[in-house]
Amino acid sequence: MSKGFKSNVIIMVLLILTIGVITLGIKNDKKARAKDIEDVKIYEAKNTASAKKPGESTNKKADKEKEDTLDVYGKLQSGKDIKILVVGDSIGKSIGKTKDDxxxxxxxxxxxxxxxxxxxxINNISEDSAIAYKGYSEIMKNDIKDFDLAIVCFGGSDQYVTTKDQFSGTYEAVIRQLKKKNAKGEIITVLENTMENKDFVDIIKDVSKNYNLDMMDGIAAYNDSPLSKKDMLADKLHPNDKGYEVYANAIYKIIEKNVDAKKTVNKELQNSKNTDADAFDNFNFVTKYDSNDGFDFKDDAVISTKDSSEINYKTSASKVGISYLDMQGGGNIKVYVNGRFVKTIDTSSDRDIKKAKLVADNLKGENTIKIRSNGKTVKVFGIMTN
Structure with missing residues (x-):
């Protein structure tokens, strides 16, 4: 074997060994870098965990699931956001205040x-001069269910325009529908300072007690205030700015007391106190009538300015209400069941107010409901049945 050949073989072997050493070094370097990256991740994770607030989880999904199970008091204890629904009449709407805040x-x-x-x-769906039936209809039409706390303010208007039995059924229906639509939602009732009819006062107290609800007693709050009643009223009925501050403080104290006591909301629905309240479970809002003579369709309503315009609607429902507009120059709505006159509704007002009223109750079998105008402007949004 020549010396030249041996030299070439040695050079080739050295070259192979050099390549092998270089390759091995690259692999080791990659492993070292990978380990360094992993060490950095572990270090950052440890520091993130140690930096989180006490009681705070790093599992966002678990946090969301936990938050979804919290009621209003649990959320407030944890500093979580809450949603409040207000449903009521003119006091629910704070009529009489001089400024928004x-x-x-x-x-x-x-x-x-x-x-x-x-x-x-805050989602406030209160209406000026509303009665409990109006609140019930708004709850049913809007399918309200996304709230942590509902505050219910009715009775002040009801005591003048509805019967005791109608108020008992519709007021409890408001409470039951709120509970049925959102079992974990808390409800606080309000006994308004304007309440004068003892029967209506007792209904609010009895329904609140039946459902284990805290009731803000506006009558007692006004009596206990160092201010005179005159100093807390904007008119004969509605509170002024100072009066609404009394309301706010009294309602807040209930919330604060329950948070401090770590109260939990009872998700069970108690048996109804008034057996008629369950008859409100079904709800239909009718805008297509069996016959129409003289009413014109406009936007979301039918309007008549003529005398004796008529709408007829056949139904097998036991309860029938109508949704209509009070307005300047409004006329009378006359309601008939099977041709028999049952009620007149005066829609004249100094301002536009959308209202709803129960016009027929305890009906049996199929009946024809007739709505008739009297020559002045009448605006009807629809007929409501159970």
């Missing part, structure tokens, strides 16, 4: 946010 619900929102450092969202 004087409304009692706005004040309650501020008191909650200042104390619990959370965000409080």
């Amino acid at each position: 004087a409304a009692w619900d706005v004040k309650v929102k501020k008191l909650i946010e200042d104390k619990y450092k959370n965000k409080c969202t």
Whole structure:
């Protein structure tokens, strides 16, 4: 074997060994870098875990599931955001206030946010001069269910325009429908300072007690205030800014007391106190009638300016109500069942107010409901049945 050949073989072997050493070094370097990256991740994870607040989880999915199970008091204890629904009449709407931030619900929102450092969202569907049946119809039409706390303010208008039996059924229906639509939602009832009819006062107290609900007693709150009643009223009925502050403080104290006591919302629905309340479970809002003579369709309603315009609707429902508009120059609506006159509704008002009223109750079999105008402007949004 020549010396040249041996030299070439040696050079080739050295070259192979050099390549092998380089390759092995690259692999080891990659492993080392991978280990370094993994070490950094572990270090960052440990530091993130140690930096989180006490009681705070790093599992966002678990946090969301836990938050979904919390009621209003659990959320406030944890500083979580809450949603409040207000359903009521003119006091629910804070009629009589002189500025927006004087409304009692706005004040309650501020008191909650200042104390619990959370965000409080208010959805107020109260209407001027509304009765409990109007609140019930709004709850059913809007399928309301996304709230942590509902505050119910009815009775002040009902005591003048509805019977005791009608109020008993419709007021309890409001409570039951709120519970049925959102079992974990808390409800606080309000006994308004304007309540004068003892029968209606007793209904609110009895229904609140039956469902284990806290009731804000506006009559007692006014009596206990160092201010005179005159100083808390905007007119003969409605509170003024100072009066609504009394409302806000009294409602907030109930919420604060329940948070401190770590109260939990009872998700069970108690048996109805008034057996008639369950008859409101079904709800139909009718805008297509069996016959129409003289009413014109306009936007979301039918309107007549002529005398004796008629709408007829056949139904087998036991309860029938109508949704209509009070307005300047409004006329009378006459209601008939099977041709028999049952009620007149005066829709004249100094301002536009959308209302709903129960016009026929305890009906049996199939009946024809007739709505007739009297020559002035009448606006009807629909007929409601159970």
